[in-house]
Amino acid sequence: MKQFQYVRPTEAGLAINALLKDSGAKFVAGGTNLLDLMKRGIEAPERLVDINRLPLKEITKNDQGFNIGALTLNSSLAEHKDIRKDLPLLSQALLAGASAQLRNMATVGGNLLQRTRCPYFYDTSMPCNKRLPGSGCGALKGFNRMHAIFGASEHCIAVNPSDMNVALSALDAIVQLSGPKGKRNIPIQDFHRLPGDRPELDSVIGKNELITGISIPTSALKHVHYLKIRDRSSYAFALVSVAAALDLEGTTIRWASLAMGGVAHKPWRLTEVETFLAGQQISAGLFQEAGTLAMRGAKAYEHNEFKLKLAPLSIGHALSIASGLVKA
Amino acid sequence: MAKEKTSKASRRNFLKQSTLITVAAMAPPVALKAAEEQWDERLASAIENVPLNIEVNGSVHQAKIDPRVTLLDFLREHLQLTGTKKGCDYGQCGACTVHVDGQRINSCLSLAVMNDGRKVTTIEGLADGAELHPMQAAFIKHDGLQCGYCTPGQIxxxxxxxxxxxxxxxxxxxxxxxGNICRCGAYPNIVAAIREVKGGSKV
Incomplete structure (x- = not known):
């Protein structure tokens, strides 16, 4: 690991200043992703600004919904009594991610900024436009089994590895940022980016901005399920995941919200499918159609063609469980 | 990128050059010795060291350490508490699991300095004197291990x-x-040990 200077501010303003003063500075919270990357020489900050002592750990609930501090641990959020009751989709997604130990370290803000697990991003002897812009994409014609089927570009076919982000997408969360120019709120769907020709940018966060929290509006979508398909039954990144949320009146779908993980550079929201489902009666046939519709525009690479079959089946299954048609 | 490299180099060079100026004022033999022992490097790192106050298994430790040292390396290399194991060192295997303020974490993915003021419990702090913790006893009773390398983390x-x-x-x-991988495959016995301790039956 390269040498760095370590500072530990106790106020958000001081933390942002500490970043402003040094173009090579980075925030560290849980460290589960950044320290991993620093050990491998993928990240080499000159200054590490430890933000763990900032007062950003509160979960509050009001009429509008939830406000969750950026430093809330993944485990605390998943186990929170009101989150389990009101937003079980978020709790399920969090518990599907990483391990108990990592969830006790990883924060909400850090999870939002989690880097891809593309092996070419991790291997410094390989080309990767995300790690080293202009060096090429090793995955495009390489081992691309885990990679994107939606929204990729010739420069990058990596996927966002987070489970939490997929649930937040289906729940229309808002990301709260604070920076030298003030505060701003960004809907989660606009927070992460598609790779385009700038795959080094995962999100729209500014260079000196700090995530202070997220807000999640009160949801009428009470019938939910987070389905994660992976190579082993626990502690692995998703091949495909689905966050399904339904507002039902009897067996009629009033409204649906759907997002996928493991298929794109950002949580992949399926708005077209949501509109299709609205007003329809729940049935296995309907959910199969929904899965097929979701695949419009999908494009596979040499090793991930299986996702073109796995993804629609996963959508159908997640909707069946969420609606109560089948048991989890 | 280029700009960042320059600023990184300049900070470190500044620290090193300040030492060289001091050394230049010394008598030649002292200056030679300084160069030989890399005083410049050592001074630069001394300035970058960070104070750490940490309680491990009930004992308070004060140190001034390189911020790059992980909690795992601090426990093993500085406190000689080698019960906590280094498996993958990337948070994938769980061999380095310790409790910080009662919560289990991967000590390989946390810097020691990030745990300033915290209370750490390692496998060495689990037993009550000569009496094993019920989980330790249950692992022995149920053969929850073969090679034993993952065992401290598992427990x-x-x-x-x-x-x-x-x-x-x-x-x-x-x-x-x-989050705890066992390459010997002692999983069924590990589950049996945990089930027994959870059930509160005598181990």
Whole structure:
């Protein structure tokens, strides 16, 4: 690991200043992703600004919904009594991610900024436009089994590895940022980016901005399920995941919200499918159609063609469980 | 990128040059010795060291350490508490699991300085004198190990798993113990040990 200077501010303003003063500075919270990357020489900050002592750990609930501090641990959020009751989709997604130990370290803000697990991003002897812009994409014609089927570009076919982000997408969360120019709120769907020709940018966060929290509006979508398909039954990144949320009146779908993980550079929201489902009666046939519709525009690479079959089946299954048609 | 490299180089060079100016004022033999022993490097790192106050297994430790030292390396290399194991060093295997303020974490993915003021419990701090912790006894009784390398991490994780309330069924135990990999494949016996301690039966 390269040498760095370590500072530990106790106020958000001081933390942002500490970043402003040094173009090579980075925030560290849980460290589960950044320290991993620093050990491998993928990240080499000159200054590490430890933000763990900032007062950003509160979960509050009001009429509008939830406000969750950026430093809330993944485990605390998943186990929170009101989150389990009101937003079980978020709790399920969090518990599907990483391990108990990592969830006790990883924060909400850090999870939002989690880097891809593309092996070419991790291997410094390989080309990767995300790690080293202009060096090429090793995955495009390489081992691309885990990679994107939606929204990729010739420069990058990596996927966002987070489970939490997929649930937040289906729940229309808002990301709260604070920076030298003030505060701003960004809907989660606009927070992460598609790779385009700038795959080094995962999100729209500014260079000196700090995530202070997220807000999640009160949801009428009470019938939910987070389905994660992976190579082993626990502690692995998703091949495909689905966050399904339904507002039902009897067996009629009033409204649906759907997002996928493991298929794109950002949580992949399926708005077209949501509109299709609205007003329809729940049935296995309907959910199969929904899965097929979701695949419009999908494009596979040499090793991930299986996702073109796995993804629609996963959508159908997640909707069946969420609606109560089948048991989890 | 280029700009960042320059600024990184300049900070370190500044620290080193300040030392060289001091050395230049010394008599030649002293200056030579300074160069030989890399005083410039040592001074630069001394300035970058960070104070750490940490309680480990009930004993308070004060140190001034390189911020790059992980909690795992601090426990093993500085405190000689080698019960906590280094497996992958990337948070994938769980061999380094310790409790910080009662919560299980991967000590390889946390810098020691980030744990300033915290209370750490390692496998060495689990037994009560000569009396094993019930989880340690259960691992022995159920043969919850073969080579034993993952065992300290498994046991620390297992104790936390019960404390968190995630040991109500074999399925739940397996899910919440998935961050601890055992390459010998002692999983069924590990689950049996946890189930027994959770059940409160005599071990």
């Amino acid at each position: 620390m994780s297992a104790v936390a798993c019960i404390r968190e309330g995630h040991a109500d069924s074999d399925e739940e135990i397996r899910e919440f113990m998935s």
